[in-house]
Amino acid sequence: MSTRDAVSFAPLRIPLVRWLLVLLWVESLAVAAYLVVTPVHVDDVRYVVYPFVWINVGVAAVLWTTLPETNRQLRLVAGVVAVAYFFLLAALSGLVSVDFGALLGSGAHAAGGHTHAAGGHPTGWQFSLAAPGWGPRFGYSSGALSVAFIPYRVVGYLALSYLVYAAVLDTARAALSGTLGLVSCVGCTFPIVTGLSAGLAGGTGVASALQTLSVDLSTVVFVAAVAVLVFRPNARGKTKQ
Structure with missing residues (x-):
C-alpha cells in the first residue's frame, strides 16, 4: 500500500465506524425509552x-x-x-398500493358528491406509535391510493x-x-x-x-x-x- 493510499484509508474508515456506533447508541436509547414509557411486554x-x-x-x-x-x-x-x-x-x-377499481370508479363517486372508504377501510391520514424501527408509522389512504411509512x-x-x-x-x-x-x-x-x-x-x-x-x-x-x-x-x- 502506498503512502497516498494509507492516508486516504483512515479518513474513510474511522467516520464510518464512528457513525455506526453513534447510530447503535441512539437506537439503544430509543428502545430503552420506549420500553420504559409504554406498557409493552x-x-x-x-x-x-x-x-x-x-x-x-x-x-x-x-x-x-x-x-x-x-x-x-x-x-x-x-x-x-x-x-x-x-x-x-x-x-x-x-x-404503496393502488386500487385500480376504486380509481376508475372515482369519477362516479365524485359525481354523486359522496366520499366512501373503500372496503370499509378508513381514508385520510393515519398515525400510530410502535416500537422503534417499526414505528412511528404514518400513512395516507384515499381509497384508490394507499401509502404507508x-x-x-x-x-x-x-x-x-x-x-x-x-x-x-x-x-x-x-x-x-x-x-x-x-x-x-x-x-x-x-x-x-x-x-x-x-x-x-x-x-x-x-x-x-x-x-x-x-x-x-x-x-x-x-x-x-x-x-x-x-x-x-x-x-x-x-x-x-
Missing part, C-alpha cells in the same frame, strides 16, 4: 432487533459504497432505474435502491468500455425477492408458516441482497475501506 427479542438490522446494514452499505465517475446521461438513466426499483419494492411489500422498510428499500443505482452505473460503464459487465445485473434482480417475500409472506396470507416467519425470511433476504450488491464483481475495489 417483549415476547421475542428478535422482533425488536430485526428493524435495526435493516437500518444498520442499509446505512453501512450506503456509506461503504463509492459511486463510480460517469457522465450525466448515465447518472440520469441509473437514477430513473433506482427510483422505479424503489417503488417496485414498495408496491410488492404493500407500502414503516421506518425500517423505507430505510432498507432506499439503501437497496442506492446500491442498484451504483450497480447500474458500474454495469453501464463496463458495457460502454467493451467489458462484459452484464453479469453484475444479477445483483440488481436478486433483491426484488426482498419485496416479493415481504408481500407474499406478510401481506397475502398464502401460507400460515410463511406468515409466521415473514419478518425472519425478509430480513435474511434483505441482508443477502445487500451483500450481493455491495460485493458484486464490478464493485471490487470500489467500496470504501
Whole structure:
C-alpha cells in the first residue's frame, strides 16, 4: 500500500465506524425509552432487533459504497432505474398500493358528491406509535391510493435502491468500455425477492408458516441482497475501506 493510499484509508474508515456506533447508541436509547414509557411486554427479542438490522446494514452499505465517475446521461438513466426499483419494492411489500377499481370508479363517486372508504377501510391520514424501527408509522389512504411509512422498510428499500443505482452505473460503464459487465445485473434482480417475500409472506396470507416467519425470511433476504450488491464483481475495489 502506498503512502497516498494509507492516508486516504483512515479518513474513510474511522467516520464510518464512528457513525455506526453513534447510530447503535441512539437506537439503544430509543428502545430503552420506549420500553420504559409504554406498557409493552417483549415476547421475542428478535422482533425488536430485526428493524435495526435493516437500518444498520442499509446505512453501512450506503456509506461503504463509492459511486463510480460517469457522465450525466448515465447518472440520469441509473437514477430513473433506482427510483422505479424503489417503488417496485414498495408496491410488492404493500407500502404503496393502488386500487385500480376504486380509481376508475372515482369519477362516479365524485359525481354523486359522496366520499366512501373503500372496503370499509378508513381514508385520510393515519398515525400510530410502535416500537422503534417499526414505528412511528404514518400513512395516507384515499381509497384508490394507499401509502404507508414503516421506518425500517423505507430505510432498507432506499439503501437497496442506492446500491442498484451504483450497480447500474458500474454495469453501464463496463458495457460502454467493451467489458462484459452484464453479469453484475444479477445483483440488481436478486433483491426484488426482498419485496416479493415481504408481500407474499406478510401481506397475502398464502401460507400460515410463511406468515409466521415473514419478518425472519425478509430480513435474511434483505441482508443477502445487500451483500450481493455491495460485493458484486464490478464493485471490487470500489467500496470504501
